[in-house]
Amino acid sequence: MRHNARRPPSVVGRVLDVLGAFTSDRPVLTLSELSRRTGLPLSTTHRLAAELVSRGALQRDGDGQFRVGLWLWEVASLAPHGAQLRESAMPFLEDLYEATHQNVQLAVLDGAEVVYIERLSGRHAVNVISRVGGRLPVHATAVGLVLLAHAPADVQEQVLARPLKRYTGRTIASPEQLRRVLADVRQQGYAVSDGQIELVALSVGAAVHGPDDTVVAAISVVVPAQGTDPFTLVPAVRASARGISRALGAPRTLRLPEDVRRETHQSFH
């Protein structure tokens, strides 16, 4: 948990450490696990946890284990993307889902990672490792490439300066390749991630613009890589992204250049 590195010694910091101790792979923790993960004495952990439970920020199961509570979830649902972005996007995500019956995702940028805000998945959709509230690195996902392509220069340089985690043989592996791909994405107005996270999955992403025309989010469709021509998905994904942008109040003058299909495809192989 990145925040632990700069944990303040204050009570506020300890409260947030207790909340941050819960992760997607460990959403349920015992008191001693909480204590271990936060580095707080058992007695302090017990006192903090009890107070958090009394307020609904945490909840305690019958077996005495702790989970994140409903009250905290309600408060968190007020986060900007949780409210306006998600509400505005949902109908368009629905349309996109009905057109594909695969995975439709909405994501925002946070540092060098994308955070998934919403995902619609069919019962027979290709499995994806992303989950709502989960993160993936920007360089390996279509939404990430779209968001990074439109991110401030300093954010792009941060990512380009770091080692690029390799998920498959098709994951973008060098800063040079990433720079070229980002230029393509900016020129074409969409990104394709073909087997970069899992060889079986392919995703096509496009940018969502806010009222000031800056890119505030990205959407993507994730389909089986086998036998899918990504470019058949591009018009639908771009149309949905534009619809959401319009719903958010983006300038109608927003125009994206035409596809340059052959080039993109090559730039990913």
Added chain:
Amino acid sequence: MRHNARRPPSVVGRVLDVLGAFTSDRPVLTLSELSRRTGLPLSTTHRLAAELVSRGALQRDGDGQFRVGLWLWEVASLAPHGAQLRESAMPFLEDLYEATHQNVQLAVLDGAEVVYIERLSGRHAVNVISRVGGRLPVHATAVGLVLLAHAPADVQEQVLARPLKRYTGRTIASPEQLRRVLADVRQQGYAVSDGQIELVALSVGAAVHGPDDTVVAAISVVVPAQGTDPFTLVPAVRASARGISRALGAPRTLRLPEDVRRETHQSFH
């Protein structure tokens, strides 16, 4: 904010008060508004808010106003219903959405209120006042009636003992009527809320059972009241609720009695 009534004087309590100061009608607050809503001195509020911002629990806009932060939302997405319930339900909610193109909702019980966990809405769906993360009283909504019908006796008595808020002329107004409706819901395995929140909207709800066969959530479809026969929706809503229950590991032996249409309908008028 119900928790303010019993606010502990501790720092933990103050931190939660700051987070709880944000509401659906006021998701963006200035420092002085935060101070006023929490009853904390401006200096204390400033210190707490700054630390919460430094950890991503809150975020500060360019204009200096505060919102709930992305980090808190990520942590909160680990709440039980956020993870397993929502993931298991989504494909079935999608099917229900495609069958109706209206509003499809997933809700859980919290005291005398329902909390909406998920909602899928078409662009042309009837407007509903509920929102994800929002609450409505149990007696006026189909999901609420389903959840209350299967809630512990003490929870039912709490609700029956309170004044029942009247939204429209069709809102259940007396404890006697509510008792009768809850009995119907238990017998039939579904609930109909016809114009009880807004005269223009009608909803049909059914129960979602967990591994131990207890009712853990409810789903509903909200459609325009005008020209809709609620009973055409009952089979689809019940089938989806059963599908989700099965996905959650509910016993397959779960059987719900046949509809008793005329009786229910009368019990709501």
